[in-house]
Amino acid sequence: MKVYITRRIPDAGLQLLREAGIAYTEYTEKKNLSPEALIAACLEHDALLSVGGNRIDADFLDACRHLKVISLMSAGYDNVDVPAAERLGIPVGNTPGVLSNATADTAFLLMLATARKAFYMHKRIARGEWGFFEPTANLGIELNGRTLGIFGLGKIGMELARKCRGAWDMPVIYHNRRRNREAEALLGAVYVPFETLLEQSDVLSVHAALTPETKGVFNAAAFARMKPTAIFINTARGQLHNEEDLTGALRSGQLWGAGLDVTNPEPMRPDNPLLDMPSVAVLPHIGSATEEARNGMAAIAARNVIAGLRGEPLPFAVKS
Ligand code: DGY
Numbered sequence: 001m002k003v004y005i006t007r008r009i010p011d012a013g014l015q016l017l018r019e020a021g022i023a024y025t026e027y028t029e030k031k032n033l034s035p036e037a038l039i040a041a042c043l044e045h046d047a048l049l050s051v052g053g054n055r056i057d058a059d060f061l062d063a064c065r066h067l068k069v070i071s072l073m074s075a076g077y078d079n080v081d082v083p084a085a086e087r088l089g090i091p092v093g094n095t096p097g098v099l100s101n102a103t104a105d106t107a108f109l110l111m112l113a114t115a116r117k118a119f120y121m122h123k124r125i126a127r128g129e130w131g132f133f134e135p136t137a138n139l140g141i142e143l144n145g146r147t148l149g150i151f152g153l154g155k156i157g158m159e160l161a162r163k164c165r166g167a168w169d170m171p172v173i174y175h176n177r178r179r180n181r182e183a184e185a186l187l188g189a190v191y192v193p194f195e196t197l198l199e200q201s202d203v204l205s206v207h208a209a210l211t212p213e214t215k216g217v218f219n220a221a222a223f224a225r226m227k228p229t230a231i232f233i234n235t236a237r238g239q240l241h242n243e244e245d246l247t248g249a250l251r252s253g254q255l256w257g258a259g260l261d262v263t264n265p266e267p268m269r270p271d272n273p274l275l276d277m278p279s280v281a282v283l284p285h286i287g288s289a290t291e292e293a294r295n296g297m298a299a300i301a302a303r304n305v306i307a308g309l310r311g312e313p314l315p316f317a318v319k320s
Helices: 011-019 035-042 058-063 082-088 100-115 118-126 155-168 181-187 194-200 220-225 243-251 291-309
Strands: 002-005 023-026 047-050 069-072 148-151 172-175 203-206 231-234 257-260 280-282
Touching (some): 035 058, 058 082, 069 291, 100 203, 100 231, 100 280, 148 155, 155 181, 155 203, 194 220, 220 243
Parallel strands (some): 148 172, 148 203, 257 280
8 A cells, every 4th residue: 555745844754654564655846746746646556645735626635536535734725625525535634633732822823923014124234124112103002901813713712712712812812604602611711703703803814614614805895894903913814805805904004013923825926015014024934834743634534544545434524
């Protein structure tokens, strides 16, 4: 049995595959695989371990219906046509949970970096612009007691809410498809309609999956409803926000700041105007980039491969 792995992954995953007697091929080139190359590689293998958002659509699945399992090394599965995989009987797995803390840390980092214009200040020092102490310049805002709004309060949102309650005593409001009773009981989180979330959040952090319903939901109309003192944070998927609308809202002062770990498109171009705005902080999709999270993700992805190749239920299966 052989698995094709679309990027180099931590040894924690490879070790499990070796112990299970599963051979693997890792794609190690520093560029994205084309859809054709992915199909050609998969035709030589029994399973796919996909890293980095390879498009697994109906065409791919049709060409690779022999695959016994598709294991994603990600929590998100918006790149996969799950109903099509289900119709073909190919199980799909993902890696939720192990990256929640790391991703919440990234949102927390972006909140503070944005509020204190930290990335912009760093750039100014590098440009030789640290002149003298100016009491009225470089002013940020404090997060203490401000309202944290969470769009999509699942595991990652819970971790962020916990951190923000502890660090800044922030009251938490949220909007979800379903009520999160645990967050309500443990953190006093209050469920609100989407419009209220926009209007009352001082920091609005996005943690929802990308679906047809959530795609582009943070657009000009949404930003116009937010407070001019508010900060928008996105560590989920760039396609949940419209980047032109976000740029416009920041330029016009409709919105105070933004912290992004995901952009639309990715990678962000180096001449993107957001990179020159003082109250904007951008990271290159590193939400889960810690030793702990990536080792955990690699291990779960390998366990999903092993189970799939043995014809057993996946430990972490995705359902439509
Ligand atoms: C995830 O796990 O979905 C992260 O965004 C990495 O792709």
